Amino acid sequence: MIPEKEITIYDIAKSLNISAATVSRGLKDHPGISKLTKKRIFDAAKDMGYRFNSLASNLRRQRTNTIGVIVPRLNSSFMSDAIAGMEQVANQAGYNLIISQSLETVKKEVENSLTMFNNRVDGLLVSLAYNTQDISHFEAFIKKGIPVIFFDRIFEHIKCPNIIIDNYQAGYEITKHLIAEGGRRIMHVSGNQSRNVYSERFRGYRDALEEFNLPFSDELLIVNNLTALEGIETAVQILSMEKKPEAVFVSNDTCAVACMLELKKQGIKIPEDISFAGFNNDPIAKVVEPNLTTINYHGEEMGELAANILIRHLTNNLEIGPAHTTVLGHELIVRQSSTKKII
Amino acid sequence: MIPEKEITIYDIAKSLNISAATVSRGLKDHPGISKLTKKRIFDAAKDMGYRFNSLASNLRRQRTNTIGVIVPRLNSSFMSDAIAGMEQVANQAGYNLIISQSLETVKKEVENSLTMFNNRVDGLLVSLAYNTQDISHFEAFIKKGIPVIFFDRIFEHIKCPNIIIDNYQAGYEITKHLIAEGGRRIMHVSGNQSRNVYSERFRGYRDALEEFNLPFSDELLIVNNLTALEGIETAVQILSMEKKPEAVFVSNDTCAVACMLELKKQGIKIPEDISFAGFNNDPIAKVVEPNLTTINYHGEEMGELAANILIRHLTNNLEIGPAHTTVLGHELIVRQSSTKKII
DNA sequence: TTGTAGGCGTTATCAC
DNA sequence: GTGATAACGCCTACAA
Numbered sequence: 076m077i078p079e080k081e082i083t084i085y086d087i088a089k090s091l092n093i094s095a096a097t098v099s100r101g102l103k104d105h106p107g108i109s110k111l112t113k114k115r116i117f118d119a120a121k122d123m124g125y126r127f128n129s130l131a132s133n134l135r136r137q138r139t140n141t142i143g144v145i146v147p148r149l150n151s152s153f154m155s156d157a158i159a160g161m162e163q164v165a166n167q168a169g170y171n172l173i174i175s176q177s178l179e180t181v182k183k184e185v186e187n188s189l190t191m192f193n194n195r196v197d198g199l200l201v202s203l204a205y206n207t208q209d210i211s212h213f214e215a216f217i218k219k220g221i222p223v224i225f226f227d228r229i230f231e232h233i234k235c236p237n238i239i240i241d242n243y244q245a246g247y248e249i250t251k252h253l254i255a256e257g258g259r260r261i262m263h264v265s266g267n268q269s270r271n272v273y274s275e276r277f278r279g280y281r282d283a284l285e286e287f288n289l290p291f292s293d294e295l296l297i298v299n300n301l302t303a304l305e306g307i308e309t310a311v312q313i314l315s316m317e318k319k320p321e322a323v324f325v326s327n328d329t330c331a332v333a334c335m336l337e338l339k340k341q342g343i344k345i346p347e348d349i350s351f352a353g354f355n356n357d358p359i360a361k362v363v364e365p366n367l368t369t370i371n372y373h374g375e376e377m378g379e380l381a382a383n384i385l386i387r388h389l390t391n392n393l394e395i396g397p398a399h400t401t402v403l404g405h406e407l408i409v410r411q412s413s414t415k416k417i418i
Numbered sequence: 419m420i421p422e423k424e425i426t427i428y429d430i431a432k433s434l435n436i437s438a439a440t441v442s443r444g445l446k447d448h449p450g451i452s453k454l455t456k457k458r459i460f461d462a463a464k465d466m467g468y469r470f471n472s473l474a475s476n477l478r479r480q481r482t483n484t485i486g487v488i489v490p491r492l493n494s495s496f497m498s499d500a501i502a503g504m505e506q507v508a509n510q511a512g513y514n515l516i517i518s519q520s521l522e523t524v525k526k527e528v529e530n531s532l533t534m535f536n537n538r539v540d541g542l543l544v545s546l547a548y549n550t551q552d553i554s555h556f557e558a559f560i561k562k563g564i565p566v567i568f569f570d571r572i573f574e575h576i577k578c579p580n581i582i583i584d585n586y587q588a589g590y591e592i593t594k595h596l597i598a599e600g601g602r603r604i605m606h607v608s609g610n611q612s613r614n615v616y617s618e619r620f621r622g623y624r625d626a627l628e629e630f631n632l633p634f635s636d637e638l639l640i641v642n643n644l645t646a647l648e649g650i651e652t653a654v655q656i657l658s659m660e661k662k663p664e665a666v667f668v669s670n671d672t673c674a675v676a677c678m679l680e681l682k683k684q685g686i687k688i689p690e691d692i693s694f695a696g697f698n699n700d701p702i703a704k705v706v707e708p709n710l711t712t713i714n715y716h717g718e719e720m721g722e723l724a725a726n727i728l729i730r731h732l733t734n735n736l737e738i739g740p741a742h743t744t745v746l747g748h749e750l751i752v753r754q755s756s757t758k759k760i761i
Numbered sequence: 762t763t764g765t766a767g768g769c770g771t772t773a774t775c776a777c
Numbered sequence: 778g779t780g781a782t783a784a785c786g787c788c789t790a791c792a793a
Contacts, residue, residue: 083770094780099772107778126558129537130482131770134473134785141516149505150718155498162492162519166530171537173484173514176505187509193470194514215469332705362675362702375493426786437764442788450762474786477769 082125091119102127133195142385143191143199144174145184147228151329152357153374154202157226160378161200168386170197177204185212192216198385203228205267205300210235222388226381228270236388237400238381242272245370246279248407249324249352252368254287256350256412258322261289264297264309264334265326273298276326276354301326306333313349314341320349328353328360328369335363346411356408366410377403425468434462445470476538485728486534486542487517488527490571494672495700496717497545500569503721504543511729513540520547528555535559541728546571548610548643553578565731569724571613579731580743581724585615588713589622591750592695593667595711597630599693599755601665604632607640607652607677608669619669619697644669649676656692657684663692671696671703671712678706689754699751709753720746 084098091098093112101108101116108116119125133139142165146154158174165172173196177184184204191199192215199216201223210230213223217234226238253261263280266273277296284291297312299305306329313319313334325331331353335345343349345365353360356371380401387393427441434441436455444451444459462468476482485508489497501517508515516539520527527547534542535558542559544566553573556566560577569581596604606623609616620639627634640655642648649672656662656677668674674696678688686692688708696703699714723744730736 081770084772085770095770096772096781097779099770100779103772109778112778127536128477128770130473130477131785132772134471134477134769134787135771135773137785139473148502150495150498150502152493152495155493158517159491159493159519162517163521166518166526171516171533172518174501174505174517175509175515176502178506183509190514194472329701336705358672358700358702359705362679363705364707424786427788428786438786439765439788440763442786443763446788452762455762471786474769475788477771477785478787478789480769 081128082120082123083128084125086123087116087119087125090123091115137195139171139195139197140169141171141173141194141196142382143188143194143196144172144201145177145187145191145199146174146202147177147179147204149174149176153227153355153372156374157202157378157381160375160380161382162378164379164382164386168382168390170382170386177207179205181207188212188216196221197389198222199224200381200385201225203230203270205270208269220394222385222393224381224385226377228272230271231398233398235398236384237398238377238384238403239271239400240372240377240403240405242275243279243282245354245405245407246276246324247283248279249354249368249370250280250283251286252407252409253322253324253350253352254283254289256322256346258320258350259289260295260318260320260322262295262297262313262320262323263326264299264301264306264323264330266298266301268298273326280324295320299330301330303329303333306330306335307337310334310337310341313338314343322346322350322352324352326354328355328357328367331367331369332359332363335367350411352411360408361410368407368409368411371406371408373403373405424471425463425466426471427468429466430459430462430468433466434458480538482514482538482540483512484514484516484537484539485725486531486537486539487515487544488520488530488534488542489517489545490520490522490547492517492519496570496698496715499717500545500721500724503718503723504725505721507722507725507729511725511733513725513729520550522548524550531555531559539564540732541565542567543724543728544568546573546613548613551612563737565728565736567724567728567731569720571615573614574741576741578741579727580741581720581727581746582614582743583715583720583746583748585618586622586625588697588748588750589619589667590626591622592697592711592713593623593626594629595750595752596665596667596693596695597626597632599665599689601663601693602632603638603661603663603665605638605640605656605663605666606669607642607644607649607666607673609641609644611641616669623667638663642673644673646672646676649673649678650680653677653680653684656681657686665689665693665695667695669697671698671700671710674710674712675702675706678710693754695754703751704753711750711752711754714749714751716746716748 084095087098088095101113175187216223223235229237268274335351353367353369356369360367360369427438431438431441444456518530566578572580611617696710696712699712703710703712
């Protein structure tokens with residue numbers, strides 16, 4: 076196949092006996108070009124099969140109208156909602172989204188950020204990998220004034236706006252709820268404690284226990300990767316406990332549901348023997364029996380907001396920093412209720 | 419903030435008293451450059467804070483190493499799996515993914531494809547919107563030799579490879595299963611019939627009925643958008659039926675589960691009174707009670723394969739077409755079993 | 762093994 | 778209103 080020559084604004088200019096500059100302006104609907112000329116330009120462009128070359132334009136303008144997105148995984152209910160939200164806002168505003176996943180490793184996060192950097196993204200939306208401890212790989216962006224915005228799994232940095240929910244408060248509320256339902260011995264299953272979302276929820280849990288003078292011991296905390304498989308392992312662990320907990324607060328729904336189902340299979344009654352609470356309000360939470368008490372978390376809204384904040388920065392050429400943290404709302408959704416209420 | 423001047427290969431060249439061409443080659447690890455020179459180049463690049471400019475390179479090479487992805491929605495279990503698969507393969511091979519959603523409308527699909535076209539993506543991975551009837555908006559790509567690959571929701575086009583599962587066979591198998599379980603009156607809830615996935619599943623259902631001499635009537639077919647809400651509406655409709663079906667095959671799990679749960683709420687016993695089958699094997703399918711019989715569908719694998727085929731085309735500069743259709747496997751996952759087996 | 766030079770297609774600046 | 782011109786930064790044929 077012989078690729079036809081690409082039509083450029085020069086070709087249009089030549090065919091109309093005007094300059095390329097005029098064609099460029101005409102196509103951009105520049106005010107200082109006569110209606111007639113514009114019409115002729117558009118017509119010729121259409122006739123000749125012209126296609127705008129973003130690459131050349133990007134190179135010249137030093138901008139790409141592209142937003143980079145780096146997330147741990149694309150395929151979780153929360154994350155795909157968040158990305159769907161971003162896409163809508165970005166698309167609306169004329170930005171493209173380049174998306175990559177770190178697969179929970181710092182190594183890929185670093186590599187991906189470098190690619191984004193070289194590809195000259197105009198800004199970055201990031202949710203950090205499990206074990207990212209420092210964010211020096213984003214310094215290059217910050218130094219260049221390219222906005223980096225963290226959402227959900229964040230890092231406190233003077234130059235990077237954050238978007239989160241109040242994980243501490245959510246952890247506190249849900250634990251308090253479990254206590255109100257009669258739980259005295261309440262377990263917590265959490266993720267990597269160096270990640271804000273998990274450590275904050277844990278802190279909320281701890282504080283709720285303390286407030287009600289309930290003892291905490293290491294036996295009550297399990298830290299894993301919150302997968303379904305580890306939910307089952309957790310169930311096994313619970314079954315082997317001398318003194319079983321009356322309630323379990325798991326830091327995500329996937330793991331909570333897996334754990335619940337395994338315990339049910341082994342004859343434990345939920346919520347009578349052990350009641351459960353999760354986090355995220357994934358679709359499975361409203362389907363499992365009994366339905367799972369959880370924290371609702373607006374993924375799509377968070378994605379939209381992140382994109383909106385970024386685009387506002389880009390549009391107004393705002394200096395980044397000092398960091399601004401936006402806290403989105405969440406809701407405790409009570410779905411399990413044991414019969415032994417105390418409070 | 420005064421943005422520092424960007425370092426270019428010319429700056430490096432000057433500082434080392436060599437030519438920019440040598441620097442360019444050195445950075446690309448070109449064979450004909452001495453080890454020493456390469457080392458000096460890399461060191462200087464690092465020292466001076468050089469960053470490769472993909473834009474300039476892309477413009478010059480007429481390639482972007484970018485793959486465009488257009489899907490109906492990002493946030494479904496299947497689609498986010500597929501995209502996760504694509505991302506991994508693409509990332510591995512040094513390609514970026516630009517992702518956009520059509521939100522099930524042709525209009526956005528057309529707009530997005532135009533953006534992708536202007537952004538000079540090297541290839542396109544597409545799953546079509548509900549009501550896309552012709553694909554003239556992709557002709558521009560095809561004419562230019564830019565590969566367009568359809569997955570899941572496809573369009574038969576001589577120049578576009580397809581990746582699908584055998585929806586006909588899957589629909590047939592699952593219906594046959596319902597029949598074997600004792601169903602005589604079997605309903606089918608489906609999506610837009612101009613979309614291959616839904617019409618094929620319906621065709622399989624029809625043929626299974628016919629094979630077993632079971633009557634089909636319009637009353638047995640409901641066409642909607644397969645949302646949870648419409649699942650509930652379907653339940654209402656079923657409740658109002660004089661002669662209720664013994665089994666229902668719904669073309670996705672979301673809708674199936676919603677319908678099932680609503681019927682349960684109204685006192686219908688599942689699967690004793692009415693048994694259900696869905697499609698997709700979403701996480702909710704294994705959580706709902708009773709677990710949902712469904713067709714397992716490898717989203718991640720499909721995404722990986724789509725990306726692999728595309729990249730192979732790009733790498734080998736293959737002529738696109740004549741179209742090749744790849745059919746991926748699927749599995750019937752039986753989870754509900756009524757007690758009135760016949761076959 | 763390295764250098765020279767031209768061009769990829771657009772847009773900003775300055776001029777008329 | 779429109780035109781001329783010079784970048785944007787890289788790559789590659791050709792030359793040495």
